[in-house]
Amino acid sequence: MSDKWIETFRTFGTILVELVVLFLVVAFLVALLQRRVGDERLQRWMAGGTLLAPIKGIVLGALTPFCSCSTLPMLMGMIKVGAPFTGAAAFLLASPLLDPIILGVVWILFGWQLMLGYGLITFVAIILVSLLWGKLGLERYVRRVKVQAEHDGSPWQGLRRESRPAWNQAKSFFKPLVIPLLLGVSVGAFIYGAVPESFLVSVAGPGNWLAVPTAALIGIPLYIRTESILPIGLALSSAGMALGPVFALVIGGAGASLPELSMLSAIFKPRLVAAFVLSVLVVAVTGGIIIPML
Template sequence: MSETWIETIKTFGTIAVELVLLFFAVAFIVALLQRRLGEKRIQLWLAGGKMAAPLKGAVLGALTPFCSCSTLPMLMGMLKVGAPFRAAAAFLIASPLMNPIILGITWILFDWKVMVGYALVVFAGTIVLSLALEALGMEKYVRRVKVSAEGHSDAPWQGIKAEARPAWDQAVSFFKPLAIPMLIGVSIGAFIYGAVPETFLTSVAGPDNLFAVPVAALIGIPLYIRTESALPIGLALNSAGMGLGPVFALIIGGAGASLPELSMLAAIFKPRLVGAYVASILAVAVAGGLLIPLLV
């Protein structure tokens, strides 16, 4: 067996285990929070005026250090309690792209100017695109995914011991419709990640290519790369000759709209909304690739 295939199998196994564990951990915590706070309280907090709701969704996303795939149970929980679509959309875009871990790593590996430029572009893009998705009527393309209703979350809190089992049941119900799409997406993403050499990336998105930024953004989507691990890769690519703009376009595209995430999103979003989400991430990736070098 060649080294490429061994690397691919290792990558698949690592990512699959990591995602399943992260998914269940996040889904369980989200279910417990829903049961502790109550659906009405969460819905009221996320509601607000046209700007308040997406701002709250973006801030919530920025404060939750999830990768794109473990964002899904939180998103499903928000939709379940009736959060405004613009808030849920802002959370979905912001969560994998601008949490404190990512901003800290960006500062350490590059510098504070790059970090500030990255944060400004992603945050502004998140607000604009979440409002645009709602204005385009994309909310009607959300599938009604069935989840466990055992022990209604507005019922009185019974204590952690009593609430743990129904919260776990809800986490399992979140996972069931997403399990197969997750494995399919991870398989494809791991293969591409293990098979595509860095020299190819620098050749198609290097400084001599006028379309380097959009090309890098498109290349990023098939690659499953958590932003925390993508940033060191981006630094290496930058040192190897890829411009700063294409590097961040690649990172945003890969972290925000990876194949595993899109496979799972297809279980809760209809195709038109999946396509709109991909277009949104590409827009943020291209904007980031073009603007970040100018801001620093």
């Protein structure tokens, strides 16, 4: 077996273990948070006017810097308590794209001007997309996933007594996502291990007017953590890829991935999954076109 395939299988195993552990930990903490805060209080906090709900979703996403896959337990929790759909949509898009780690890495690699441009463009695009989702009534395409109740409405019983039901809810969140996660990570890791940087530069290099949308499309199946894809993007830029396609690749890879899409299919119906992919592509292409102009 070649070193290339060994690296692919190693990548698959590492990503799978990381995502399973991260998902369960995040789901457990979300269950405890919901139990401590209360469903009604969380629902009231997320509520707001036309703009306030998605802005709150973006703020919550920025304060909870998860990768695209580990946003799902929080998203499922929001849906469960009846939070505004536009706020939940904004959180889903903002958490992997606007967390402080990403903004800091963009600043270090590309300068504060591009960091501000990236943050502003992504912020505005997420608000517009979430409002559009609400206007189109896409909430009706959310599946009603059965989740084991983590409490019976009684007051907070303390961390020790609340931990077991919170863990049960975390497992309940995870069960319908096991097979989609396995399929998505398998394909994503294979593409990550099989696609060379030279290919990315060749299809998204300077002089290709389709470079930005092509890079955005490539970024979605190319599952890599955003903190890793940014240095890779810098390497691609040094190898000859234009700055616009680099950012389109980063946004596409961070905003969506095959593992996430597979897992989303367990809670979103196909039309909403398609709307999510299209939205990420639009944000990625828009950012890839505008950011180099700054």
